[in-house]
Amino acid sequence: MSTPNQNRHWTYYLETVGAWALALLWILPLLYAFWSAFHPREYAITFELLAPLTLDNFKTAWNQAPFARYFLNTFILVTMILAAQFVLCTLAAYAFARFEFPGKNIAFVMVLLQLMIMPEVLIVENYVTMSKLNLVDTITGIGLPYMASAFGIFLLRQTFKTIPQELEDAARVEGCSRLQILWKVYVPLARPTYIAYGLVSVSHHWNNFLWPLVITNSVSTRPLTVGLAIFGAPESGVDWSIITAGTLLAVAPLLIAFLLFQRQFVQSFMHAGIK
Amino acid sequence: MLTKLKRRAGQLALAAALSLGLTSTASAIELTMYYPVAVGGALTKIVDGLVADFEKANPDIKVNAIYAGNYNDARIKALAALKSGEPAQTSVMFSIDIYELIEQGAIVAFDDVVKSAEDKAWLEKFYPALMENGKTQGKTWGIPFQRSTIVMYYNKDAFRAAGLDPEQPPATWEELVSMGKKLTKKSGGNVDQWGVMIPSTGYPYWMFGALAMQNGQTLMNGDGNQTHFDAPATVEALQYWKDLGEKHGVMPSGTIEWGTLRQNFLEGKTAIMWHSTGNLTTVKNNAKFDFGVAMLPAMKRRGTPTGGGNFYIFQKSTDEEKAAALKLIKFLTQPERTAEWSIKTGYLGTRPDAYETDALKAYVKEFPPAAVARDQLEFATAELSTYQTGRVRKLLDDAIQAALTGSKSPAEALGDAQKQADRLLKRYR
Amino acid sequence: MSRRISQSYIYGWLLLMPAAIFLIAFTYYPAVATLAKSFFSQGTALKPSEFVGFENFAYMLDDDVFWKVAWNNIMYAVGTIPISIALAILMAVWVNGKLPLRSITRMAYFTPTILPMIAVANIWLFFYTPDIGLLDQVSAVFGLPSHNWLGDPDTVLGCIIAITIWKEAGFFMIFYLAALQTLPPELEEAARLEGASRWYYFRRVMFPLLMPTTLFVLINAVINSFKLVDHLFILTKGGPDNASSLLLYYIYEVAFSFLDQAYASTLTVVLLLMLALIAVGQFYFLDKRVHYR
Numbered sequence: 001m002s003t004p005n006q007n008r009h010w011t012y013y014l015e016t017v018g019a020w021a022l023a024l025l026w027i028l029p030l031l032y033a034f035w036s037a038f039h040p041r042e043y044a045i046t047f048e049l050l051a052p053l054t055l056d057n058f059k060t061a062w063n064q065a066p067f068a069r070y071f072l073n074t075f076i077l078v079t080m081i082l083a084a085q086f087v088l089c090t091l092a093a094y095a096f097a098r099f100e101f102p103g104k105n106i107a108f109v110m111v112l113l114q115l116m117i118m119p120e121v122l123i124v125e126n127y128v129t130m131s132k133l134n135l136v137d138t139i140t141g142i143g144l145p146y147m148a149s150a151f152g153i154f155l156l157r158q159t160f161k162t163i164p165q166e167l168e169d170a171a172r173v174e175g176c177s178r179l180q181i182l183w184k185v186y187v188p189l190a191r192p193t194y195i196a197y198g199l200v201s202v203s204h205h206w207n208n209f210l211w212p213l214v215i216t217n218s219v220s221t222r223p224l225t226v227g228l229a230i231f232g233a234p235e236s237g238v239d240w241s242i243i244t245a246g247t248l249l250a251v252a253p254l255l256i257a258f259l260l261f262q263r264q265f266v267q268s269f270m271h272a273g274i275k
Numbered sequence: 276m277l278t279k280l281k282r283r284a285g286q287l288a289l290a291a292a293l294s295l296g297l298t299s300t301a302s303a304i305e306l307t308m309y310y311p312v313a314v315g316g317a318l319t320k321i322v323d324g325l326v327a328d329f330e331k332a333n334p335d336i337k338v339n340a341i342y343a344g345n346y347n348d349a350r351i352k353a354l355a356a357l358k359s360g361e362p363a364q365t366s367v368m369f370s371i372d373i374y375e376l377i378e379q380g381a382i383v384a385f386d387d388v389v390k391s392a393e394d395k396a397w398l399e400k401f402y403p404a405l406m407e408n409g410k411t412q413g414k415t416w417g418i419p420f421q422r423s424t425i426v427m428y429y430n431k432d433a434f435r436a437a438g439l440d441p442e443q444p445p446a447t448w449e450e451l452v453s454m455g456k457k458l459t460k461k462s463g464g465n466v467d468q469w470g471v472m473i474p475s476t477g478y479p480y481w482m483f484g485a486l487a488m489q490n491g492q493t494l495m496n497g498d499g500n501q502t503h504f505d506a507p508a509t510v511e512a513l514q515y516w517k518d519l520g521e522k523h524g525v526m527p528s529g530t531i532e533w534g535t536l537r538q539n540f541l542e543g544k545t546a547i548m549w550h551s552t553g554n555l556t557t558v559k560n561n562a563k564f565d566f567g568v569a570m571l572p573a574m575k576r577r578g579t580p581t582g583g584g585n586f587y588i589f590q591k592s593t594d595e596e597k598a599a600a601l602k603l604i605k606f607l608t609q610p611e612r613t614a615e616w617s618i619k620t621g622y623l624g625t626r627p628d629a630y631e632t633d634a635l636k637a638y639v640k641e642f643p644p645a646a647v648a649r650d651q652l653e654f655a656t657a658e659l660s661t662y663q664t665g666r667v668r669k670l671l672d673d674a675i676q677a678a679l680t681g682s683k684s685p686a687e688a689l690g691d692a693q694k695q696a697d698r699l700l701k702r703y704r
Numbered sequence: 705m706s707r708r709i710s711q712s713y714i715y716g717w718l719l720l721m722p723a724a725i726f727l728i729a730f731t732y733y734p735a736v737a738t739l740a741k742s743f744f745s746q747g748t749a750l751k752p753s754e755f756v757g758f759e760n761f762a763y764m765l766d767d768d769v770f771w772k773v774a775w776n777n778i779m780y781a782v783g784t785i786p787i788s789i790a791l792a793i794l795m796a797v798w799v800n801g802k803l804p805l806r807s808i809t810r811m812a813y814f815t816p817t818i819l820p821m822i823a824v825a826n827i828w829l830f831f832y833t834p835d836i837g838l839l840d841q842v843s844a845v846f847g848l849p850s851h852n853w854l855g856d857p858d859t860v861l862g863c864i865i866a867i868t869i870w871k872e873a874g875f876f877m878i879f880y881l882a883a884l885q886t887l888p889p890e891l892e893e894a895a896r897l898e899g900a901s902r903w904y905y906f907r908r909v910m911f912p913l914l915m916p917t918t919l920f921v922l923i924n925a926v927i928n929s930f931k932l933v934d935h936l937f938i939l940t941k942g943g944p945d946n947a948s949s950l951l952l953y954y955i956y957e958v959a960f961s962f963l964d965q966a967y968a969s970t971l972t973v974v975l976l977l978m979l980a981l982i983a984v985g986q987f988y989f990l991d992k993r994v995h996y997r
Contacts, residue, residue: 015798019795019809020809022791023812024812026816027812027815029870030815030827032831032838033827036830045542045830045841088723091719091722091723092719092722092723095715095716095717095719099712099716099719100712100713101713101714101715101716104716107720107724110727113731113983115927115983116982117731117976117980118927118931120931121930121972121976122731122735122972124738124955124959124965124972125741125972128737129729129730129733129734136355136356137352137355144726144729148722148724148726150727153723178715203817207821207822209820209821209822209934210933210952214960217343218341218342218343218352219341224820225822225823228820229937238537238826239538244826247823247826250820251823254818255815262811263807265814265818266810266878266881270879270882270885351960351961351963354963375963380748465844465850466850527852527855528852529855530852530854530944531852532829539835544835663962666962669957673769673946676944677944677945680855680945
């Protein structure tokens with residue numbers, strides 16, 4: 001005798017309100033950014049419903065810092081990292097999933113250890129390495145420590161393992177080489193994993209800050225996050241209208257992509273997480 | 276970017292044309308220069324403009340001016356570039372980095388670069404207070420460029436509302452307290468307007484340098500190897516700062532954020548703020564009320580540290596490059612350029628004759644607050660600067676914050692800081 | 705047969721080689737070099753670096769800031785991990801159920817994940833600023849006195865923790881959401897027919913089934929509590945008086961502001977040791993299913 005109506009206990013309404021309240025709280029910083037960026041400076045910290053709208057803050061922010069260049073740098077950076085990660089992780093994951101070789105288990109544990117010892121911890125020593133390689137203040141220098149990603153190797157290995165061995169055997173009978181098999185059988189079948197991993201990687205490196213801060217010196221290499229930190233550094237006096245406008249500019253591509261492909265985003269992250 | 280390239284290309288073509296038939300074009304010298312910006316405003320454009328002027332006047336020298344973030348960033352970048360083999364030849368860096376740079380063997384003294392009598396005379400053209408941070412071991416290592424002091428901004432409307440004379444800002448520590456009490460407005464348990472705010476994040480040691488000097492005490496010696504953190508006058512100064520909040524209730528207790536303070540002042544949440552002269556232009560453009568700028572008040576005397584960036588010349592450069600760098604620095608510190616720089620940014624004119632130029636004279640007449648910082652130079656002293664400067668500075672910053680937030684007494688906090696500073700500086704004595 | 709095996713050896717290692725080179729160059733070599741450097745003094749132009757044994761470690765044990773920062777880091781972990789995990793579960797359960805406006809709510813929860821910490825720190829600075837900030841504007845409506853959130857050593861770490869929870873909960877929610885969708889709906893149905901309360905069902909059925917996810921999320925959360933320091937650069941710079949400074953931020957400061965790479969390496973060794981301990985714990989405790997399948 002449990003009709004849906006009876007289930008709608010008062011706790012149901014309480015929970016609904018709670019869920020919404022939490023959602024509001026969670027989105028509040030972004031809402032504030034929109035408020036302050038689209039209103040004149042006088043309204044940056046006072047809230048009046050009928051305050052006039054303006055785009056001046058965006059104009060000022062855009063003119064005050066070379067955002068176009070920062071966008072380009074970040075774009076080059078995430079593309080470069082992603083491409084390298086795909087190649088390196090695919091090869092390594094294939095080795096772990098389908099080959100037997102001495103030292104495999106130790107090697108795998110060493111890879112997994114990198115999940116713990118992430119590049120952020122080693123900024124001091126990696127900086128020394130980069131300066132020896134003459135790569136300080138280059139976009140390559142920002143990207144290098146992240147290219148062999150333990151997470152990526154792990155994720156792809158798990159996916160490759162679910163692909164039936166018979167497919168590989170069949171391809172070999174047709175005379176495909178190992179690399180051809182990888183390219184024609186494994187990679188296409190692991191597409192959802194690549195998309196998932198790609199989204200995670202792009203959003204991570206789009207937002208990464210500490211290492212790029214350490215390793216870059218100039219406008220021509222600085223990614224958005226570092227540019228934004230210099231642009232909005234409290235040293236120069238906080239002007240929220242302009243800073244929020246700059247912030248929105250910096251997050252816009254990712255945010256728009258997220259809003260458009262929300263479902264894919266969430267599912268990708270889920271996919272990356274389940275494995 | 277493109278227009279810049281075009282401009283560069285144009286200049287190069289011009290340079291080539293000029294040198295045609297005289298010498299080969301290979302003699303062009305390329306200089307790399309880092310510079311920081313610590314206070315708001317579109318400074319990069321102004322610097323680009325000045326550099327372009329220089330290149331026009333000296334077609335055989337090409338200058339890459341690179342904006343490197345805040346002072347700390349600029350120092351790290353310049354030192355890193357030095358090690359990685361693509362060094363800069365000259366840079367604007369924090370005036371207090373001098374000992375660090377000497378210890379790293381990074382810079383040369385100007386005394387070793389200047390040749391002619393005219394150049395030597397040029398070294399004497401600047402305000403002595405601004406040269407203090409650039410001199411040690413009997414030599415000059417830094418030339419003042421983007422320099423500032425602390426001044427007191429006050430809200431004249433708030434003064435009127437509190438029945439105070441808006442043309443008589445507090446001139447002594449007692450007046451700061453008594454006027455501060457009148458200016459502090461409460462409704463219920465809440466304070467609507469504070470009397471005064473002195474920022475204690477970001478650069479607390481700098482603000483504290485002012486209070487200590489006003490109490491007749493410098494924070495370190497001229498060799499950069501001895502600090503005076505636990506001197507009785509230093510402790511008194513910190514006690515006074517703490518009392519403003521806790522005893523007199525004219526300032527919020529706890530620390531006050533450097534970055535948001537200007538906004539607090541513009542919103543009328545505080546009637547008085549101490550801040551860098553570098554904020555003058557922004558405050559002028561945004562204040563919706565009548566505001567004034569005054570010298571900091573006095574206890575035993577008036578006092579403020581200077582602050583900001585100096586020009587340095589790097590060791591790792593050829594004699595030709597050093598000469599070219601000197602030429603650049605001399606060009607940028609000419610009285611007319613200095614005046615232009617000061618008007619556009621709010622930084623100090625670094626030499627007396629800059630204030631004699633027509634441009635700056637007219638500006639000061641139209642906007643008298645611009646002269647306050649200059650007049651205060653008479654009472655100014657060097658900013659805290661020692662060997663191991665980053666660490667020593669942090670020791671003092673932490674001590675100040677510990678005292679202001681009440682986790683240690685001023686005497687205890689400063690005593691601890693002195694002990695640790697001694698430990699660090701022993702080997703430089 | 706043996707030829708195939710040795711061929712497989714070579715292939716395996718060749719495929720692994722590119723990634724291995726990168727891992728060695730940017731993870732294992734620097735880790736070892738850091739350890740080595742911690743036994744040397746910091747060299748300057750006037751005084752070259754020399755072997756000093758455990759002197760750097762002795763200095764560290766004597767360094768009040770180190771102890772404070774280490775303690776802060778523990779508090780930071782203790783403050784962020786349980787709450788963000790609890791919130792993540794709550795969010796996942798809500799978003800997985802029949803909530804009106806479900807997808808908008810889910811989006812709201814998840815958005816902080818894709819925003820850069822460095823950018824949102826400035827927005828949070830506005831929330832926390834005394835008198836003019838949002839928190840104080842709201843509390844003023846209720847007649848509460850204003851509070852200097854970031855300027856008070858008793859509240860500053862809490863403020864930093866709140867931001868981290870905000871940033872992480874939505875991210876962890878995703879993992880729980882994925883796990884919840886693998887639970888057969890009949891379970892809940894059966895529990896309801898038996899008259900079990902939702903809380904009972906959660907405690908006795910759902911939570912135990914989510915255990916592998918919780919362990920996975922836990923490891924992530926622990927790592928992040930050592931790694932997430934971006935917001936300090938904007939909000940507090942570790943102040944007041946190091947009350948909000950964390951180990952990695954202190955390492956950055958020592959290395960790049962004090963230019964003392966030797967001591968920074970010593971601190972890094974401690975951080976690496978802590979992470980290694982956690983890693984060992986992970987291999988020891990963690991259900992093998994979660995990682996090796």
